[in-house]
Amino acid sequence: MSDMWINMGPQHPMNHGLWNLKVRVDGEIVVESIPVLGYLHRGVEKLCEKRDYNQIIPLMDRLCYVSSLTWSHAYCISAEEMMGLEIPDRAKYLRVIALELQRVASHLMWLAAFAPDLGMFSAYLYSMREREHFLDMLQWLTGARMNQNYPRIGGVRNDMPAGFPDRCIKELDYFEKKLEQYKQLFDDNKLFRMRTEGVGVLSKKDALDLGVTGPALRGSNCPIDMRTHDPYEVYGELDWEVQVGKGGDVFSRYAVRMGEMRESCRIIRDALKKIPDGPVRVKAPLRPTGQGFRRTEDSRGEALIYVVGQGEESPYRLKIRSPIFAIMRALPVMLKGTSIADLLAIMGSVDICIGDTDK
Amino acid sequence: MSSWINLYNISYAIGEFLMGIVAAILNFFGQWIGPLSDFADWLMSVNVLNLVAILIGGVVVMVFVSIINLFIIMWIERKMYGRIHDRRGIMLPGPWKKTHKGTGFLQNLADGMKLIQKELIVPKNADKWMYDIAPAIIATTSILAFVAIPFSETFYVANINGGLIFILAILAIAPFAVVLAGWSSNNKFTLIGGLRGAALMLSYEIPLILSVIGVILLSGSLNPIEIVQAQQQTSVLGVENWYIIPLFPAVIVFMVALFAELERLPFDLPEAEAELVEGWLTEYSGMRFGLVFVSKWVRTYAGAALITILFLGGWSGPVLPGELWFIIKSYIVFVIIVWATWSFPRSRIDQIVRIGWNWLIPIAIISIVIAAAFKWVGWF
Amino acid sequence: MKGTEVAGALREHFGDLVSDIVFPREDLVRVSVPRDSIFPFCKFLRDELHCEHLNLVSALDWPENFECVYHLTSYLEEYMVELHVKVPKDDPKIASLSEIWRAADFPEREAYDMMGITFEGHPDLRRILLPDDVDYYPLRKDFEGQSDE
Known part of the structure; x- marks a missing residue:
């Protein structure tokens, strides 16, 4: 017997979430891998058919426990598209600020999960420490650290508190300084480069064919970001750049995410500067008819929620497109021929979140 | 004295x-x-x-x-x-x-008491005898190394003539127990961890011993006490003749190989906790695990003490008693080891084998040549 | 490329097979095609109109029939196609697209899992989120589920 199956999961330090990766290894080399999903299936789509439109927002918050605001926002913007609702400008800016705060917090959570996979436990605590600042800001803005329940169909729940922009900019100054340090800590680390460069290469062709989106796609030298490709809210008016990695390997994906954190800070600064006065919420129809969707850029990739309404209190059908669900299909392609140690680096680099994958 | x-x-x-x-x-x-x-x-x-x-x-x-x-x-x-x-x-x-x-x-005491109270679980299909004996081998060999490690000219258990060989030999037994534990636990993760331990042993054991040869050449002895005494003579530089100065490449090689020997973080592949759960340790529980875990520190200290003896002049130093100097030096080496451990990511098995054969062995051989040259010139 | 141009190209190539053309947004075209022509239709979209990306495969349960909705994106030409295909309830079968986009693999398995639509030609059509041994399709409207009461 030259090869054997090992179960990496459902309980394994590697999988950040409840899922199973069956791996057939020949010594240390991965010959074949099969992702097994469904351990966290909660039937969210069925639940949504029994709730009314506003009750769905908290459910969407719980899709991804790391990046919950982006998901509730993805639902709200799709529902607005279906209802044909135009929201006030101030609400759009507030949404962008909250989304980018959430994105940085989510990327820091990714860093905190990715670094221990490579054995850098110190970096885990560093990024958790910085994440705390962003969660504090989110808490001040929305009232909660984790499941914010902040966007509403037709705007946002509340305006930002007094003094928020000043403190937010102070935190961003601090974080940008720290981010440069972390980039040095990783980029100048020879062992880190050895572990990540040229590992888990996903070619541009494969990435497009497999439906990979988000930082994983941008790491494969494909500058597709839904915030510029299909600008929603006010991303088109703000000053920032799409991050693209050249190699398609683990290091490119890491570099894209680090760059995105920096760009998110730029977006927040710009949005705080340009935010207009005005109302933050308009009234939404209760029993809309129609269908609609909007592509949004979640922290992990393209989030798309397709909502169909039939003039009832609850949607007739709500379908969630999870970015990690597509990356799960791409994993066997990336993992083939790598070693068990590389498997860790690759899994860490795509930022698995099972909450929205299993729905 | x-x-x-x-x-x-x-x-x-x-x-x-x-x-x-x-x-x-x-x-x-x-x-x-x-x-x-x-x-x-x-x-x-x-x-x-x-x-x-x-x-x-x-x-x-x-x-x-x-x-x-x-x-x-x-x-x-x-x-x-x-x-x-x-x-x-x-x-x-x-x-x-x-x-x-x-x-x-006293946190470690509390942890030890907790481990003693825990149940000793043996996997159903484990090879019971080998499974039991592996932690004991690791613990005993780790402590036995201190039989030959002198803390000063007067504070030692046994003054063995081939003491250095004894220390290196007894520290090299533990990887064998790692393979034993990995095989006997009857678990795929432990098996991979154990075999990684065997591969690791092949790549670092040779540079570890090669890097010591320079010291043996310069001091002309295998006895740790005589090695330190040789370092206490005044050299051409006018200070004590610590071998870290002529044999600096050997210190680097020895340190790097030591990290692999101790299964510490850049090279802790046999027990990589993120990839192999806890590697060959996965199935151990209670005090069996505690023994192995504690032995890791004993071995780390043995490594730090070895570096102190071989390269840092052992217990030589002014004013304070020799034993204290020895402990101070070895703790400084230990702190350096800890610092490096928690700053680096884990390397890959093929990378460490490549580092071992492509870098450590040539550097170790160069340090032997340096030592021979110094000996021939008569400087050290 | 504007949605109207895409619709024009599709009409030119497929004629009357393409029906119910709507433009909800400027770069989005919503069309319906019959079940039998889904595979050549998608192949044409990918090869001739640069639809690289399959976003989503959703299955809907209408009172009279099932419906598969495909969202397709062209990154190059910057347009989207929303493809509606009706599937009769008594014969819930449709051609699999996983030969065209490998991305269709998992979403189709999910649609099979949740709605019971069989994708013919799929390489590995098993349940994905639910256990292998369940015998119901929970997202169908007639599925009531079991309560713990």
Whole structure:
């Protein structure tokens, strides 16, 4: 017997979430891998058919426990598209600020999960420490650290508190300084480069064919970001750049995410500067008819929620497109021929979140 | 440093005193029972007293190494990597303050007590005998290394002529136990971990020994005490002749190989906790796990002590007693090891094998050439 | 490329097979095609109109029939196609697209899992989120589920 199956999961330090990766290894080399999903299936789509439109927002918050605001926002913007609702400008800016705060917090959570996979436990605590600042800001803005329940169909729940922009900019100054340090800590680390460069290469062709989106796609030298490709809210008016990695390997994906954190800070600064006065919420129809969707850029990739309404209190059908669900299909392609140690680096680099994958 | 105050003489005196009391009591009863007097005479004979002295000395060293010293280095490591992580580390159990400013010195004792109380689980299909013996092998060989490690000219268990060979040999037994444990646990993760341990052993054991050869060449001895004495002579530079100066490449090689030998973080592949759960340790529980876990620190300290002896002049230093100098130096080396451990990511098995064969062995050979050249010129 | 141009190209190539053309947004075209022509239709979209990306395969349960909705994106030409295909309830079968986009693999398995639509030609059509041994399709409207009461 030259090869054997090992179960990496459902309980394994590697999988950040409840899922199973069956791996057939020949010594240390991965010959074949099969992702097994469904351990966290909660039937969210069925639940949504029994709730009314506003009750769905908290459910969407719980899709991804790391990046919950982006998901509730993805639902709200799709529902607005279906209802044909135009929201006030101030609400759009507030949404962008909250989304980018959430994105940085989510990327820091990714860093905190990715670094221990490579054995850098110190970096885990560093990024958790910085994440705390962003969660504090989110808490001040929305009232909660984790499941914010902040966007509403037709705007946002509340305006930002007094003094928020000043403190937010102070935190961003601090974080940008720290981010440069972390980039040095990783980029100048020879062992880190050895572990990540040229590992888990996903070619541009494969990435497009497999439906990979988000930082994983941008790491494969494909500058597709839904915030510029299909600008929603006010991303088109703000000053920032799409991050693209050249190699398609683990290091490119890491570099894209680090760059995105920096760009998110730029977006927040710009949005705080340009935010207009005005109302933050308009009234939404209760029993809309129609269908609609909007592509949004979640922290992990393209989030798309397709909502169909039939003039009832609850949607007739709500379908969630999870970015990690597509990356799960791409994993066997990336993992083939790598070693068990590389498997860790690759899994860490795509930022698995099972909450929205299993729905 | 007067030669008569050494561990052997002190423990001989203590032994003589204790045996004298016993012999007096026996002699008292010997008035009525004849053979007891003969037994008392035998107890007071030189051979028996020698044996008692060695036993007492051994117990003193072992108590120091495996209890006092062990608690100190475990505390240093846990406190230090806590600080590297920007947290306070262990702080509550301990004799002093019970707040966040506390030292938490007794945390390891508490952890040990918890481990002792836990159930010893043996996997159903494990090879019971091998599974049981592997932690014992690791623990005993780790502590046994200190038999030949002198803490000063006078503080040692045994003055073995080939002491260095003995230390390196006994430290090299543990990887064998790793393979044994990995195989006998009957688990795929432990198997991969054990085989990684075997592959690791092939790549670092050779540079480890090659890097020591320079020291042996310069000092002309395999005895740790004589190696240190050779370093205490004044060199051409006008200071003490510590081998870290001529043999700096060898120190680097020795340190790197030591990290692999100790399974510490850049090279902790056999027990990579993220990929192989806990590697070959996965199935161990309770005090079996505790033994292995503690042995890791004992071995780390043995490594730090070896570096101190081979390259840092051992116990030589001004004012303070030699033992204290030895401990200070070895703790500094230990702190460096801890620092490096918590700053690097884990490497891959093919990378470490490549580092071992492509870099460490050539550098070690260069350091041997350097040592030979210095010896020939007569500088060191 | 504007949605109208895409619709024009599709009409030119497929004629009357393409029906119910709506433009909800400028770069989005919503069309309906019959079940039998889904595979050549998608192949044409990918090869001729640069639809590199399959976003989503959703299955809907209408009172009279099932419906598969495909969202397709062209990153190059910057347009989207929303493709509606009706599937009869008594014969819930449709051609699999996983030969065209490997991305269709998992979403189709999910649609099979949740709605019971069989994708013919799929390489590995098993349940994905639910256990292998369940015998119901929970997202169908007639599925009531079991309560713990």
